Amino acid sequence: MADPMRIRAQAQGDKAVVRVLMSHEMETGQRKDSAGKTIPAWFIQEVTASLNGSPVLTAQWGTAVSKNPFMQFTIRGAKAGDKVSVSWVDNRGDKRTDEATVA
Amino acid sequence: MHTIQLPAVPALVVTACGIIGCASMPSSSELDQQARAAIKASFRDQGIAKVDRLNQDLGQRACSGPTPPSPEVAQRIEADALAGIRWPESGRYLGDWREGEKLAQNGRGLTWTDTSAAPRDNGASCYNCHQIDKKEISFGTIGPSLWNYGKLRGVRDPGDAAAAPILQYTWGKLWNSKAYAACSNMPRFGHMQLLDEDQLRHLMALLLDPKSPVNQ
Amino acid sequence: MRRGLLVRPGAWAMATLLAGAAAQAQKNTADGIAEYRKMLEDGNPADLFEAKGEALWKQKRGPKNASLESCDLGKGPGVVKGAFVELPRYFADTAKVQDLESRLVSCMQALQGFDGAAIAGTPFGRGEQDNVTALATYVAAASRGLRFSLPQGHPEERRLYEVGKRVFYFRGGPYDFSCASCHGEDGKRIRLQDLPNLTKNPGDGVGFAAWPAYRVSNGQMWGMQLRLNDCYRQQRFPYPGFGSEVTVALGVYMGVNAKGAESIAPAIKR
Numbered sequence A: 001m002a003d004p005m006r007i008r009a010q011a012q013g014d015k016a017v018v019r020v021l022m023s024h025e026m027e028t029g030q031r032k033d034s035a036g037k038t039i040p041a042w043f044i045q046e047v048t049a050s051l052n053g054s055p056v057l058t059a060q061w062g063t064a065v066s067k068n069p070f071m072q073f074t075i076r077g078a079k080a081g082d083k084v085s086v087s088w089v090d091n092r093g094d095k096r097t098d099e100a101t102v103a
Numbered sequence B: 001m002h003t004i005q006l007p008a009v010p011a012l013v014v015t016a017c018g019i020i021g022c023a024s025m026p027s028s029s030e031l032d033q034q035a036r037a038a039i040k041a042s043f044r045d046q047g048i049a050k051v052d053r054l055n056q057d058l059g060q061r062a063c064s065g066p067t068p069p070s071p072e073v074a075q076r077i078e079a080d081a082l083a084g085i086r087w088p089e090s091g092r093y094l095g096d097w098r099e100g101e102k103l104a105q106n107g108r109g110l111t112w113t114d115t116s117a118a119p120r121d122n123g124a125s126c127y128n129c130h131q132i133d134k135k136e137i138s139f140g141t142i143g144p145s146l147w148n149y150g151k152l153r154g155v156r157d158p159g160d161a162a163a164a165p166i167l168q169y170t171w172g173k174l175w176n177s178k179a180y181a182a183c184s185n186m187p188r189f190g191h192m193q194l195l196d197e198d199q200l201r202h203l204m205a206l207l208l209d210p211k212s213p214v215n216q
Numbered sequence C: 001m002r003r004g005l006l007v008r009p010g011a012w013a014m015a016t017l018l019a020g021a022a023a024q025a026q027k028n029t030a031d032g033i034a035e036y037r038k039m040l041e042d043g044n045p046a047d048l049f050e051a052k053g054e055a056l057w058k059q060k061r062g063p064k065n066a067s068l069e070s071c072d073l074g075k076g077p078g079v080v081k082g083a084f085v086e087l088p089r090y091f092a093d094t095a096k097v098q099d100l101e102s103r104l105v106s107c108m109q110a111l112q113g114f115d116g117a118a119i120a121g122t123p124f125g126r127g128e129q130d131n132v133t134a135l136a137t138y139v140a141a142a143s144r145g146l147r148f149s150l151p152q153g154h155p156e157e158r159r160l161y162e163v164g165k166r167v168f169y170f171r172g173g174p175y176d177f178s179c180a181s182c183h184g185e186d187g188k189r190i191r192l193q194d195l196p197n198l199t200k201n202p203g204d205g206v207g208f209a210a211w212p213a214y215r216v217s218n219g220q221m222w223g224m225q226l227r228l229n230d231c232y233r234q235q236r237f238p239y240p241g242f243g244s245e246v247t248v249a250l251g252v253y254m255g256v257n258a259k260g261a262e263s264i265a266p267a268i269k270r
Helices: B009-024 B028-042 B058-062 B071-083 B097-105 B161-175 B197-208 C010-023 C025-043 C046-058 C100-112 C116-121 C127-141 C155-168 C179-183 C224-234 C245-257
Strands: A006-012 A015-021 A044-051 A054-060 A070-076 A083-090 A095-101 C089-091 C096-098 C188-190 C193-195 C213-215 C220-222 C267-269
Touching: A006 A083, A006 A095, A006 C046, A015 A083, A015 C025, A044 A070, A054 A070, A070 C025, B028 C155, B028 C245, B058 B071, B097 B197, B161 B197, C025 C267, C046 C127, C046 C213, C089 C155, C096 C100, C096 C155, C096 C245, C100 C116, C100 C127, C100 C224, C116 C127, C127 C220, C155 C179, C155 C245, C220 C224, C224 C245
Parallel strands: C213 C267
Antiparallel strands: A006 A015, A015 A070, A044 A054, A044 A083, A083 A095, C089 C096, C188 C193, C213 C220
C-alpha cells in the first residue's frame, strides 16, 4: 500500500474541519527525464471521504493537482468522536485509505 | 565540627577551565591550517567540478576572512589583476545588447550538474546580483544597480574618445573585477575563462550601447 | 462529467496574490513569500516525512533488527525533544562533533547494524539516505518552537566553531565565492530570494532555524546536509561529502551564531 495520509479532523460547532495531506508524486505525464524520455502520468483520480461509514465527498482529480496534495473540507453535522475516513485511487489502480477521529 | 564552605570554588573551577580551555584551543594560524585541512579532506570531484578548484590564488586567500587584507596586499592584488587584463581584439568593445540580456539572465554553467566548462555554455548570471534592465523585476541586490549604466556616465557615443575610459573600466571590471577592488564579490569573467570575448562584448553592449534598454 | 476539483479554496487566491505581489516585488517580496508560507502551513508536506521518520525511529530494522529508540542525540538515549536545537555537538562515543544527520547515521550503524559509510555515500533521495532525511525531519519537528542553544563547553565544539568560521569565509572556485559572498551582509538578496546574514543571528525561523524544510518548487524534503550540498554546487565548488568535517563545522558556526533563535523546522520553502 502507498504511504499514509495525514488526516486531522477538528470539531467546530456543528461542523468538523478536515485537513488531509496525501503522499503522492502526481506526475502530469508532461515532464521529461534527463534522458529526454517522458515520465508517465501517475496521479490520483478519485478521492472519497466518509463520516462514520457514510460517504460525504467524492472528487475527481486530474493532473492539475500538485505533488503531495493538501485538501481541506468541512462536514456538517460531524462531532467529536466521529470517524472520518478518506480514500484515494490513482490511475495505476493504487489505492490508500486512512482514518481519523474528530477531535 | 565545621563543614568548610567554599563559595569561591565554582569561580576557581571556571577560571581553571578557562585557562585549560584557552591552552587547549589552537592558535589562530593553527586553526587556519586545520580549516584548510578540513576543506581538503571534505570535498571530492563531481562531474566537471574538481577538487583543484579549491587551490586558492593570492587574492582568494587574502580575502578569505571577515576583515580585508592590508592596503599593501590589496594594492598588489589589484595591480596583478590589472596587469593581467586582456583587452579586446582590435579595440572593438561592443557586441549585441540582445545577446547581452540573454547572457545576463542565464545563471547556468560550471556547476557539477553542468556537462561542459566551455564559455559558450555558460551564462553570466548578472541578474543574480544586479538590477540591469528595469523591466526585469527579479534582480538581486548583492551588487549595485546597473540601470542607466552608460547614460549616467555620459556615454552617448561609444566610439567617441571621451567614452574610452568608461569602456576600458567596464571591460576591465568584467574581465577581472579584482583589478579595481581586491576582494570584490564579483566573479572574474575573463580571467577565469567563464566567458569569451564575444560574450563580454555583448554584456558591454547591454550596459553601454545607447540603444540598449538599460540606457533608455 | 463534472470535475470537482477540491483543492484548497486558497490556492487560486494565492495564485492571484503572487501575480499581484510580483508587480510590487521590491517592496513586499519578503512579505509575499511569508504570506504564501502561512497559507501552506496547514498543508506542509514535511508532515508526511515527519510521520515517516517517526515510524522509522520506532521500527526494528537493519541486520541487528533493532529500533533507534535508544539512540543518543545528545540529551541521553531516546531523548528526542530538545535534541535538534543543541546540534551539532560533541559525542564521547564517537569522539567527535556531529550534526543531526551524521549522528543518525552513527546510530543506524551502532544500533541497527547498517553500514554508515555506505549510507553516507548514497545520493540524497535514495535508499537509506532518504530514510535519514525522514528521521531528521521527525527529530527536528520534536523541537519546533524551541530556541537554539548549541553547547560550546567541549574544546572540540569550540574548535569546530572556529574552523566553521574560516570555512564560511573561504573563497574559492572559478567564481571566487565563499558562503560570505551571499550570506555575509544584512539585507541582500539573490534574484528575489532574501539572503540571511549567517555571520550572526538572523532571527527566528530564518537560516539555520529553517531547515529541514520541504521545497515546493521541486517537491523535495531537504535537511541541512542537502542544503549545504546545493549551496556548494551553486558556488561552483566540488562536492562536499555527506557529514564531512566542513559541513559539520558550518553547522556549528551557524548554530552557535543562531543562539536564541526559534526553530521552525520542518519548514516550507518555495
